[in-house]
Amino acid sequence: MTEHFERDRPRLRAVAYRILGSLSEADDALQDAWLRADRAVTSEVENPSGWLTTVVARVCLNMLRARDTRREEPLDEGPRTGTTGPDPAAEAQLADEVGVALLIVLDTLGPAERLAFVLHDMFDVPFDDIAAMLDKTPAATRQLASRARRRVRGVPAPEADPPRRRRAVDAYLAATRGGHFEALVSLLHPDVVLRADAAVVPTPEPFVVTGVEPVARGAMASMARARFTGVVLVDGRIGLAMAERGRLRVVLRFTFADDGLITGIDVIAEPDRLGELRISVMGA
Structure with missing residues (x-):
């Protein structure tokens, strides 16, 4: 089983990352899964790759269900940059490869929906196998994946949002990621107003910023966050979200x-x- 685990490690890590959306948590899940596999009696396992995928998925499902306080964690100015865990740049690159918008929408799904969608639609795991992990019938599991698919599938922006608005939001994100102040300024109306929740900084109260240069300077301060930001539909309108x-x-x-x-x-x-x-993914 050790040989199978090491051979399948890239795929197992990919499964864990898409379920959890966090590289550090995916690595933790793999470590936990390996400890479980090492203790298990596997002499009668006919499909080691499938069995290991199931072990990893169960660990990830438990981790998702344990995220009861995930929305209450403080908002950092950017990704953590401690001495342990994955390099933030490496995590940002992986998020881009998978699709930041996809990861954002996946985070809005419930644990069962997310597991069903990721395992079936991304890794071709049969519904019968996923149903056993969720203690549901295959038909109910199929419905979970279907609901998730409707949320995840890209949908076109409404006609009320013309292409130039999409270009403006794309350019806003590119300028913020790249630290291009003048490019950002060119996108803003002279009377632009930014309104932010108290949780953004955080501050005791919500705050308002007016004027092109103050708003642009505030956007430049969020360069670290911009690496984990993608273009999405927010209540049917083009916007940005950071995960x-x-x-x-x-x-x-x-x-x-x-x-x-x-x-x-x-x-x-x-x-x-x-x-x-x-929040939903926007189609091309």
Whole structure:
């Protein structure tokens, strides 16, 4: 089983990362799964790869269910940069490879929906096997995956959001990620207003910033977060969402002038407000 585990490690890590959305948690899940596999009697296991996938998925499911306080954790200024755990740059690169928007939407799913979707739609695990992990019937498990698929599947932006608004949001994210101050300034209306929850900084009260340069400077301060930010639909409108370590942390909603310049930015980080938003992937 040791040989099978080491051979399958890249795939098992990919499974764990997509279920959990966090590289450090995925590595923890693999360590736990290995300890369980090492203690198990496996002489009669006919499909070691499938069996190991099941072990890893069960560990991940337990970790998802234990995230009762995930929305109450303090919002950092950026990814943690301690001496242990994955390099933040490596985690940001992996998030880009998988799709930041996908990870953000996955975080809005319940544990059972997320497991069913990831295992079946991404790794071709049969519904019968997933049903056994969830203590549900295959038919019920199929429904879980179907509901998740509707949330995850990319949908086109509504006609009320013309392509130039998508370009503006794409450019806003690119400028913030790259630290391009002048490029960001060019996207903002002279009377732009930014409103932010108290949880964003955090501060005792919500705050408001007005004017092009103050708003742009505030955006530049969020460069670290921008690496984990993707373009999504927020209640049917083009916006941005950030998922640090696989967990939805911040959402930006935009308003626009007729010429396409950004007139307003609503920065949402309060857990209750985040929970009320409907986040979905935007199709091409």
